Amino acid sequence: MPDALLVVEKLEAGYPGQRILLGVDFVVRRGEAVVLLGANGSGKSTALNAISGFVRPTAGRILLDGRDIVGQPPHRAFAAGVVQVSQARDLFPDLSVEDNLRLGASRRPDADMPALLAGVYRDFPVLAGRRAQRVRTMSGGEQQMVAIARALMGEPKILLLDEPSGGLAPRFVREIAAIVARLKAAGTTMLIVEQNIKLALEIADRFLVLKSGLVAERGDVTRATSQEAIVRSIYL
Amino acid sequence: MLAQLLVSGFAQGCLYALVALAMTVVYRATTVVNFGHGDLVMAGAFCVYVLVVLAGADFFLSAALAVVLLFALGWAIQAGLIRPILAGPHLSLAMMAIAVGYALRGGARVLWGREVLPFPKVFPQGIIKLGPVILSPSDLIVAGVVAATLAVLAFVFLATPVGKTAQAVFQSPRGAALVGIDVGAFHRTMWGIGAAMAALGGILIAPITLLYPDMAASTLIRGFAAMTLGGFGSLPGAVLGGLLLGVGELLVGAYVSTKLIDITAYLIIILVLLLRPSGLLGRPAVVRV
Numbered sequence: 007m008p009d010a011l012l013v014v015e016k017l018e019a020g021y022p023g024q025r026i027l028l029g030v031d032f033v034v035r036r037g038e039a040v041v042l043l044g045a046n047g048s049g050k051s052t053a054l055n056a057i058s059g060f061v062r063p064t065a066g067r068i069l070l071d072g073r074d075i076v077g078q079p080p081h082r083a084f085a086a087g088v089v090q091v092s093q094a095r096d097l098f099p100d101l102s103v104e105d106n107l108r109l110g111a112s113r114r115p116d117a118d119m120p121a122l123l124a125g126v127y128r129d130f131p132v133l134a135g136r137r138a139q140r141v142r143t144m145s146g147g148e149q150q151m152v153a154i155a156r157a158l159m160g161e162p163k164i165l166l167l168d169e170p171s172g173g174l175a176p177r178f179v180r181e182i183a184a185i186v187a188r189l190k191a192a193g194t195t196m197l198i199v200e201q202n203i204k205l206a207l208e209i210a211d212r213f214l215v216l217k218s219g220l221v222a223e224r225g226d227v228t229r230a231t232s233q234e235a236i237v238r239s240i241y242l
Numbered sequence: 243m244l245a246q247l248l249v250s251g252f253a254q255g256c257l258y259a260l261v262a263l264a265m266t267v268v269y270r271a272t273t274v275v276n277f278g279h280g281d282l283v284m285a286g287a288f289c290v291y292v293l294v295v296l297a298g299a300d301f302f303l304s305a306a307l308a309v310v311l312l313f314a315l316g317w318a319i320q321a322g323l324i325r326p327i328l329a330g331p332h333l334s335l336a337m338m339a340i341a342v343g344y345a346l347r348g349g350a351r352v353l354w355g356r357e358v359l360p361f362p363k364v365f366p367q368g369i370i371k372l373g374p375v376i377l378s379p380s381d382l383i384v385a386g387v388v389a390a391t392l393a394v395l396a397f398v399f400l401a402t403p404v405g406k407t408a409q410a411v412f413q414s415p416r417g418a419a420l421v422g423i424d425v426g427a428f429h430r431t432m433w434g435i436g437a438a439m440a441a442l443g444g445i446l447i448a449p450i451t452l453l454y455p456d457m458a459a460s461t462l463i464r465g466f467a468a469m470t471l472g473g474f475g476s477l478p479g480a481v482l483g484g485l486l487l488g489v490g491e492l493l494v495g496a497y498v499s500t501k502l503i504d505i506t507a508y509l510i511i512i513l514v515l516l517l518r519p520s521g522l523l524g525r526p527a528v529v530r531v
Contacts, residue, residue: 060419084422096417098410109410112403113422160421 010069011036011195012057012164017066017076019049019056026052028219029066034164039186039196041206041227044216045240050199051093053216054166057197058090059083071163084113087163093172093199095153099142103133106141106152110159117161126155129188147178154185158194165189167198171205183209203233215239245375247492253381255488256388257447261465262472262480263391264439270399270475271408271432274324274335278343279440280462284455285346286312286441287361287448288354294362301364309441316437320430328429343458350455361448384446388481391439395477408432412475460504467507470514473524482522 012034020026026049034040042050055061057068059080068076075086098106107126111117127134130151136144141152150170157165170186171179179202186209189196200206206213207227215223215236223239261283268276276282286308293304319342327334365380399405407428411418415425443461451457468487472479487510495503502509514521 058420060416079424079426080419081422081424084420090420092416092420094416096414096420098413098417100413101406101409105406109406109418109421109423112407156421 009035011071012197013067013069014053014057015067015069017053017056017063017068019052019061019063019066021061025064026219027056027063030216030219030221032214032221032224034195034197036195037193038211039190039198039209040212040214041198041200041210042214042216043200043203043206043236043240048216048240049219050216051168054090054168054197054199057083058088058166081113084160087161088166089157089160089162089164090166091150091153091157091168091170093168095149097141097149097152097156100140102138102140103144103152104137106156107133107137107159110156111161114161117159122159122161126158129158129185130155145178147174147181150174150178150182151185154182158189162194164195164197167196167200169199169201171200171202179205203236207233207236243496245373247496248489249372249375249377250381251489251492252485253377253384253488254491255468255485256381256384257443257450257484258464258468258487259388259481259484260384260391260439260443260446261461262468262484263388263395263477264436264443265465265469266475266477266480267395267439268432268436269469270412270477272320272324272429273332273412274339275466275469275474276339276433276436277336277462277466278319278339278341278346279436279465280458280460281343281346282312282316282437282440282458283444283447283461284350284458285315285444286437287444287453287457288350289441290445290448291359291361291453301362305441305445308445309438312441313434313438316440317430317434319437320433321426324433325426325429343462347455347458354455356454356456359453361453364445364449380446380449387442387446388484391442392477392481399477464507467510469521470511471521473521475525476521476523479521479523 010033014030014032017027017030030053042053044050052061056063059078059082063076066076067074070086070088073086075083078086098109107123108119111119111122132148133151133155141149144152170182174182183205190209198210210227212226213224213236214221261279265276265279268274289308289311290304293299293307294301323338323342324335327338365383368379370377370379399408407423411423411425411428419425447461464487468483469480470483471486472483487507491503491506494506
């Protein structure tokens with residue numbers, strides 16, 4: 007597949023005494039947003055963590071731009087271009103917004119820091135006015151914006167978003183959806199785990215349903231895509 | 243007499259400050275208080291003893307070699323013993339640090355028994371008179387080393403990206419990994435630097451305390467007390483805590499009872515933890531988001 011950016015082949019991964027992924031295959035093409043759906047415990051976050059290096063796969067391959075990154079530790083996966091926004095956000099709570107953002111690009115030796123910051127503040131104007139604010143004092147939605155903005159500072163080839171709307175008030179869910187839509191329009195390649203199926207289908211080009219450690223269903227998101235059918239595929 | 247007590251206490255406190263500074267570096271970068279640090283101080287001093295007295299090497303070359311060897315030892319302790327249990331409870335990390343310290347102490351006892359050995363004379367002898375106050379050249383050298391170490395650490399942690407990296411790793415190791423920081427390598431390096439500083443402390447302390455395998459016990463508790471008093475994680479706090487402890491010990495000894503000198507550090511730990519847990523210059527404990 008010539009435009010494939012991320013190729014996951016027969017991926018097996020899990021935790022001691024618990025096999026979660028039993029041979030997952032999928033592809034993410036350049037510039038598209040793919041959403042991973044599935045019930046709790048189906049392995050969605052494990053798949054993201056295996057790609058970003060936080061979980062060591064036991065078998066399979068993960069090719070990014072043709073280069074196998076399977077089993078690489080997180081800092082090497084980052085160097086290869088995989089940048090993740092984790093479910094817990096994992097921000098630096100006692101540092102300012104700008105320090106968090108700068109750290110996002112601190113391991114990109116060729117990064118043009120002023121240009122990156124200007125770009126992020128343009129895309130997230132609410133952060134521009136709060137650049138000196140300590141992150142711990144911000145709301146959950148604002149922290150999620152910092153987390154996404156920090157990831158963008160790392161100039162990802164592929165952005166992994168783990169439940170970007172998780173635990174947020176409806177107002178912020180709409181805002182995060184708008185941000186993801188803007189990123190998609192700008193050509194950012196994304197692999198997204200999302201529990202909110204309505205939101206997922208709004209923002210994704212394609213969907214994958216994980217079930218019992220395997221991809222049970224996959225398809226393009228079109229106007230005809232039925233939310234009910236996907237829910238049935240996940241839970242029945 | 244008061245002036246002499248203050249100056250001598252200051253000199254004594256510089257040694258405690260050096261120990262506290264090294265423990266603070268490891269704590270700031272890894273959130274681990276190295277309760278085995280005192281034994282690394284002892285190991286550094288014994289390294290120099292072996293090289294100078296037994297192998298006949300030059301003192302300064304030996305001191306430099308001891309610092310490098312201890313860096314490697316600290317690096318190896320983190321890589322081999324701390325890293326595998328890093329995801330476990332903090333208590334396990336503390337117990338491992340204590341166990342490593344006792345293992346080093348046990349090794350020294352096997353080789354040298356409980357004998358008290360003279361350390362090579364490295365500081366110029368004699369006294370320096372400043373009015374009614376008498377100082378030894380070693381006091382000035384130790385104070386100079388502590389000031390230089392603090393200046394270097396302050397520069398590195400406040401004026402270079404290392405400082406922000408350390409804060410990031412301290413506040414969220416996973417977050418640090420998410421932005422591409424090699425957290426493991428950073429931890430190993432900081433343990434190495436902490437152990438190298440322990441060697442430096444050993445080289446400065448041993449000429450005063452003399453050399454024996456158990457010399458670490460009092461060193462550790464005083465370093466820990468200095469850290470507590472100054473505030474965990476604060477570099478200036480470590481120095482301030484060390485100096486106040488050094489002066490406090492002598493004042494208590496002179497005006498209350500010499501029998502209390504050895505327990506001053508413990509009293510300080512109790513009082514600070516009760517009255518001001520964040521210490522003089524530390525920040526209140528953070529709650530992670």
